[in-house]
Amino acid sequence: MVRKPSHGDDAGAGNGGAESNKERKGLWSPEEDERLFTQITYHGVSTWSSVAQLAGLRRSGKSCRLRWMNYLRPDLKKEPISKREEELIVSLQRSLGNRWSTIAARMPGRTDNEIKNYWNSRIRKRLNAAAKAEVAAGTEPPPPPPAAEKKVEEVEPINNGGTEVGPMPIPARFPVFECQLVDAGGGGGESTPSTTTSTQQNSGDDSEASVDESNMIHCLSFDDLDYPAADFLVDLPGAMDAWESELYPANSTSSLY
DNA sequence: AAGACACGCAACCGCAAACAA
DNA sequence: ATTGTTTGCGGTTGCGTGTCT
Structure with a gap:
């Protein structure tokens, strides 16, 4: 059961204005997911607050961490608990x-x-x-x-x-996954339902059809461990x-x- | 068909531990 | 040794969706 994103405003990363400086709460938009995913995939994590900042997200570091850990991490199983x-x-x-x-x-x-x-x-x-x-x-x-x-x-x-x-x-400081990069530029604007988008992003999942090796950032996976x-x-x-x-x-x- | 209820999930909150200055 | 910051954890809440009446 997946909620439709009911964002207070559109992903709204990065634009100025008093109101937009306020920290966002609530469900994550596909664009926010993509920003976070890309940021962590390319640059890893130094501190979570810096991740939020560098990704241009008006989210707390805490919120970013939670989103990554519980949803964006490529090594997450998507199937129901057996x-x-x-x-x-x-x-x-x-x-x-x-x-x-x-x-x-x-x-x-x-x-x-x-x-x-x-x-x-x-x-x-x-x-x-x-x-x-x-x-x-x-x-x-x-x-x-x-x-x-x-x-x-x-x-x-x-x-x-x-x-x-x-x-x-x-490892406490991860970036430790093997993941396929999503097309960071494409599709960003068109809002796909958040589940779909994120599922696609999580395609580190081995069942996915084809994986372009050139798009892989290799880090440690749990398998490696x-x-x-x-x-x-x-x-x-x-x-x-x-x-x-x-x-x-x-x-x-x-x-x- | 419509409202009430139950369920499942995502995300927030508050606290404590770990770490840095 | 002290203080401030960040991270991680468990509990809890809010809300969308499915099912029942």
Whole structure:
């Protein structure tokens, strides 16, 4: 479900005037996306506020960072979260608590925001269902899930064949992606719906038809980093069921899906 | 057909940690 | 050691869209 961009003004990068000096908020326009994408692709990031400035965006650095991390990054997966990934999320949430960025770091191509949103909508559904069941049964609501917030240190480290321990560090100062440059000049004016535009921009996605090598800026990709596969993080068989029934005894027979 | 409601997603806010001067 | 700035994170909100009544 994608919103239509409802920008207060048109992308409005860079023109003067008192009003236009005000920081923009709200949804990003395709033009803003393109400016940000191009800026980062060509020049990387020194500080986010400078990125905003150099790209001619009237956005906070914070906003630029968020947009890049959650939407423009070429390495993001666009497909919906799979069942396997969902299991992984549940498993990791169970051991890590709501440390979404840590969870996301173990799920290449997924963002903390995405995972958080996914979890929240799912857990809300569950809680509602459980609450209804409790009301119907006239019993007390179940206790919260075993909190893991304080147990972070006890979390089993990722063990990638015995050599790697813990999540692969992701460089704080990226520009670390392999991405196909979009035609920075063309199409800029004509407003394409933001999803379409951005999806095209994200065509670092290997499924895209043809990739012109001459248009590639090569940086490190997650593949280069030999990022640990998610597989070994999947919980022991039956553990999720056990957790489910622990969580919602009244509901223990009902399936997650 | 129209309104109400639920859902999902994007983005903002506030705080704390990390870093620089 | 202190202060200011930037970054990163988790929680929360706002809004478009789909579904239900």
